[in-house]
Amino acid sequence: MMKIDIVSVFPEYFDVLNLSLFGKAQAKGLVEVRAHNLRDWTHDVHHSVDDTPVGGGAGMVMKPAVWAECLDDLLGLAPTVVDTTDTTDMAAADDTADDAAPAASGAIADDDGTDINDAPADSADRPVLIFPNPSAPLFTQHDATELSHAGHLLFGCGRYEGYDARIPQYYRAQGVDVREYSIGDYVLNGGEVAVSVMLEAITRLLPGFMGNADSIVEESYTGENALLEHRQYTKPAEWRGLKVPDILLSGDHGKVDRFRRDEAIARTNEIRPDLIGRLDCKALDKADRKT
Numbered sequence: 271m272m273k274i275d276i277v278s279v280f281p282e283y284f285d286v287l288n289l290s291l292f293g294k295a296q297a298k299g300l301v302e303v304r305a306h307n308l309r310d311w312t313h314d315v316h317h318s319v320d321d322t323p324v325g326g327g328a329g330m331v332m333k334p335a336v337w338a339e340c341l342d343d344l345l346g347l348a349p350t351v352v353d354t355t356d357t358t359d360m361a362a363a364d365d366t367a368d369d370a371a372p373a374a375s376g377a378i379a380d381d382d383g384t385d386i387n388d389a390p391a392d393s394a395d396r397p398v399l400i401f402p403n404p405s406a407p408l409f410t411q412h413d414a415t416e417l418s419h420a421g422h423l424l425f426g427c428g429r430y431e432g433y434d435a436r437i438p439q440y441y442r443a444q445g446v447d448v449r450e451y452s453i454g455d456y457v458l459n460g461g462e463v464a465v466s467v468m469l470e471a472i473t474r475l476l477p478g479f480m481g482n483a484d485s486i487v488e489e490s491y492t493g494e495n496a497l498l499e500h501r502q503y504t505k506p507a508e509w510r511g512l513k514v515p516d517i518l519l520s521g522d523h524g525k526v527d528r529f530r531r532d533e534a535i536a537r538t539n540e541i542r543p544d545l546i547g548r549l550d551c552k553a554l555d556k557a558d559r560k561t
């Protein structure tokens with residue numbers, strides 16, 4: 271069972287998780303989701319979670335104190351003060367993490383030069399804390415696969431101009447595995463949509479989640495040599511004057527596989543040449559190299 275906690279100022283947004291495959295996965299006990307309202311951890315009459323940006327500028331920024339009360343509760347941590355004069359422990363944790371966790375793709379460095387999505391080595395029993403953030407490394411299928419093995423995920427949805435940068439910084443200093451991910455090069459109003467995207471990408475990889483387990487094996491971005499998938503067709507063989515490629519009707523599985531593989535390589539080369547650049551040549555067969 272994967273436990274999922276989500277913190278948002280609009281927890282109702284996640285009511286949709288009762289629908290479709292995710293709803294079935296909850297009913298089957300594969301996942302357990304709890305959506306929390308960040309405002310439940312406020313103490314003022316207005317339940318305010320934001321304040322003006324230090325240094326000036328438009329909009330509002332989410333306050334660290336409210337987030338910390340909430341996250342301390344959900345992570346079972348006591349409040350503490352970070353000793354910014356002692357960097358020895360953090361450096362040691364980062365060194366170990368280089369061996370323990372694969373770096374996220376498109377990784378960027380934190381102020382101290384370390385990859386912001388490198389996991390500390392001692393975080394195995396705690397939830398992985400994930401903040402969607404448009405100015406973070408891109409969330410990929412590789413990240414979804416890695417996170418599908420976590421037992422507990424805790425998502426924090428940003429709003430307004432985003433959250434105070436010290437929130438992820440503080441929890442990293444507490445040894446929590448903190449990730450920040452962008453879901454694409456555009457800006458949304460809040461983290462709820464981004465969390466939904468990541469959650470779906472992660473949980474559909476859980477054993478038993480999909481009706482047909484084979485449907486996640488050969489997909490775009492998946493496997494040793496991640497390509498875009500070949501085009502898909504269904505019946506009829508001819509529709510409004512358009513035919514499916516003859517070879518797919520041949521019944522020759524070897525030729526069908528070769529045709530699909532060639533098409534996957536050609537499409538990837540045309541649409542996402544960056545993925546072709548990352549292919550492992552050792553995993554290509556002779557016919558691939560001709561394509």
Ligand code: SAM
Nearest residue numbers: 402403404428431432452453457458460461464
């Ligand atoms: N001021 C921020 C910037 O320019 O980078 C944008 C903040 S956005 C309006 C508010 C929140 O939406 C963010 O804190 C984040 O949680 C979420 N968000 C927006 N776009 C996102 C994206 N592309 N990927 C992940 N999260 C996103």
